[in-house]
Amino acid sequence: MPKAADAVAPGGLRASALTDDVSFLLARANAIALAAGNAALAPHGLKARSYSVLVLAAGEARPSQRELAEFLRLDPSQVVSLVDDLQSRKLVERRPDPSDRRANVVVATPAGRELIATARESARAAEERVHAELSSDDRETLARLLRTLAFPSD
Amino acid sequence: MPKAADAVAPGGLRASALTDDVSFLLARANAIALAAGNAALAPHGLKARSYSVLVLAAGEARPSQRELAEFLRLDPSQVVSLVDDLQSRKLVERRPDPSDRRANVVVATPAGRELIATARESARAAEERVHAELSSDDRETLARLLRTLAFPSD
């Protein structure tokens, strides 16, 4: 049994109760990944948030703002300013949803798709750095497990 | 009744590019776990942040504020107000580090330990709800994989 006071200082907290707490590990891993992602996206004038919106707007799904809010777990008002910003930079357009005139469909412009293409590279490189110590199998199972947490009741 | 086109709308984003992005899954899973944790801790007058500090202060490690900041990935000034708050509620004490008079060691009071004992139950119950769809093995491997992300270079 190692004395409490011994290996305490530099990594002493590593043996703490929180190290077994999945929520804490989730928070810390997320903080690291987020910082790396934001740093990698900054040269493109994006953050993780705006990058996510842009990716979704460039996809097939034609999401409304409410759907973006739900998917990204943001307040609808946050989506407003996120889309405002992207739209003012001509990366994204608000189109009226033909089937519901209350809703806006958010679609990436050609410029937006162009930016995504290059930004995605930076994002991928950053993620690669963060996951450097995980095998390809590990990454796959991690993605699977996180998916069941992120989207319950499957 | 949903129309045919709505098959895309509600869950349409689930097939999006982000669903394979581990960083995004990390962010969303964390948001869910954090919300559940904060809700569960609120009745005890705690949030995830203050709970973490209290748990670490109640452990063996006798952390300094700088160590808390590093471990929790917070700015040192955030730790100041976090500890200020807990100290004002007599849950935690600042003790001068005998080996370095610049540093404070943060230690839980008996009242703090008492609170942790009950709060931990709520936290554990909340985590149980979040992880309901994961097997015990899955939780173990998830913890292991997250640990290598959260604490690189092991």
Add this chain to the structure above:
DNA sequence: CCCAACTGTTGAGAAAGTCAATCATTCCTT
């Protein structure tokens, strides 16, 4: 014995999150 580096603290400003109110539209009920 200095000087650079480090700890905790304060304060200011930016960013992010929360919440209620409003308008236009749609859905439901009768």
Add this chain to the structure above:
DNA sequence: AAGGAATGATTGACTTTCTCAACAGTTGGG
């Protein structure tokens, strides 16, 4: 078909959290 309830987007106010720079006291190496 008309009414009212519910929904999507937006605004604005407010709180919380983040980020930084500056500063005093302390430490340790050259």
